[in-house]
């Protein structure tokens with residue numbers, strides 16, 4: 806297995822750290838927003854606010870999940886395992902990492918996984 810150059814890691818480390826900082830500040834500002842329910846005008850509006858809140862919580866969950874992926878990728882950089890597919894052990898190509906620096910899988914495995922997911926969905930397997 807070819808060891809990837811340190812500068813190569815550095816570039817993605819920076820991208821990951823930037824992304825993590827962005828996500829963290831977004832999560833922080835969302836958590837600081839006042840709770841809804843201060844301006845109860847009508848049931849209709851409350852419904853909208855509830856929908857908005859659940860949407861927001863969903864987004865927060867996504868952001869948190871993404872942060873975990875980023876932390877995982879940063880750990881792999883520290884351990885020298887970054888850029889290696891977790892499934893087949895091959896190198897993840899640079900275009901995949903550029904598009905998705907926290908990617909755990911190479912293009913081929915990702916494709917297979919997506920295929921698997923869609924087949925699972927088709928047959929209703931959970």
Ligand SMILES: [Zn+2]
Pocket residue numbers: 890891892893894895910911912913914915
């Ligand atoms: Zn792979």
